Amino acid sequence: MKSKNIKSFQSKINYRYKDETLLVRALTHSSYANEHKMKKFENNERLEFLGDAVLELVSSDVLFHTYPEKLEGTLSKTRASLVCEPALAYCARKMGLGDFLYLGKGEDMTGGRERDSILSDALEAVIGSIYLDGGLDPARNFIMCFVLNDMENSRLFHDxxxxxxxxxxxxxxxxxxxxxxxxxxxxxxxxxxxxxxxxxxxxxxxxxxxxxxxxxxxxxxxxxxxxxxxxxxxxxxxxxx
Missing domain, CATH: 3.30.160.20 (Double Stranded RNA Binding Domain)
Structure with a gap:
């Protein structure tokens, strides 16, 4: 199951991991890790923490250079709307991320694959895993393809x-x-x-x-x-x- 998930996901995002264990961890929810008695750091929470920072950096850079005449307050508000939980979950659904997640049975049965918090966290974890595996450039490419590719409609969806x-x-x-x-x-x-x-x-x-x-x-x-x-x-x- 994992091997099929990993290969399919890499094909979907057009990125080949040098260390596939990073992707496995990015797709592993805490409920799955707990159910399988894995170590606490083997779920995607640490990668989510890192991916959140990478996403903020890239989105800030894109907005800063795309809109040179906009003030800080407007840029901050726009960034917040683009990377908030509902907007990220919307992006995750568009790419079918929920289908690739490893969830505990209970979480899976209660609709975890469609839950905003789980999807947005997993998306940030994937960003973090790509950053660790290949650096900032491939992480930026992923963000541009799957998060900031449609800023107008993402902002519209959030608000x-x-x-x-x-x-x-x-x-x-x-x-x-x-x-x-x-x-x-x-x-x-x-x-x-x-x-x-x-x-x-x-x-x-x-x-x-x-x-x-x-x-x-x-x-x-x-x-x-x-x-x-x-x-x-x-x-x-x-x-x-």
Whole structure:
């Protein structure tokens, strides 16, 4: 199982490890390590700590050089939105990272592969493992390909509920209503479906392992729909700096 996971993941990210044990550790959640009586440092928490610092450095460098006229406060706010837990989890889902994680049976059964905290931590751990294995350049390449490749939509996703509310207020007196329209799966691993209604109009739908995640996905899809129809009236700062 591990050998197949490791080879498939390296192919997906287009990076070949010199020391594959670093990748194994990056994909190993503490629940798996505890279940298999592994040593405490053999899970991905230390690599997450390192990867967080590497991600902050690279994202700061990219924003600093991409937007030379933006002030520190704006740069800090944008960086925070790009590397926060929901945004990183969004990036991790796009690359299918959850499928490669080693989780304890209990964590796996309760939807751990879709949990924001686990996905974002694992993504940072992968960054840390690449940095240790090959240095800053391959770590930066990974970040640019899988984290900062779509800064506009990542920022939009992070702030979607607030942005949606503010934009609707600019052209409508009605308030968007979040409605739970479906629940599926066993009690320990539910999937919720939310829709956003504005009067008699459905703006968008989204699903997630929690109602909050489903609502956020619904808000994001609503914003994309409004933007595609030319109704999105936000300022440039709302979707990118």
């Amino acid at each position: 979607c509920k607030t942005i949606l509310q503010e934009n609707i207020q600019s052209w409508s007196k009605e308030t968007p209503v979040y409605e739970l329209v479906g629940v599926s799966g066993p009690e320990h691993n539910r999937t919720f479906i939310m829709q956003i209604r504005l009067g008699d109009r459905i703006l968008g739908k989204g699903s997630g392992r929690t109602k909050q995640a489903a609502g956020q996905n619904a808000a994001y899809e609503s914003l994309l729909a409004l933007r595609s129809k030319g109704i999105f009236k936000g300022k440039d700062e709302d979707i990118c700096i």
